[in-house]
Amino acid sequence: MTDIRHEWDHRIKDWPTIHKIANDLGLAGEGHHFYCPGCQPLRNGAPELAIREGNFECFRCGARGDVVGLVKLARKCDLEAAIAWLERETGTEGTLP
């Protein structure tokens, strides 16, 4: 499972893909900054969660991780469900070794 996760981290680092994923996760924000699903559910103040090259970090609550971690945080699901969602999202279901 960690190998598959690494594969996803490697695969998803271009901004258009990350931005699409953030949109489809229901994250709102401006540019590379989004409201944190963990600590800003009401979307007040400035968006504190920054996404850069496949990694995210929230400057408010300190949540950080990779794209798979972002899916887990936004959807409040486990690793397996997050990867399954990414497969559906990117249309790559069944193409990973």
Ligand SMILES: [Zn+2]
């Ligand atoms: Zn946060």
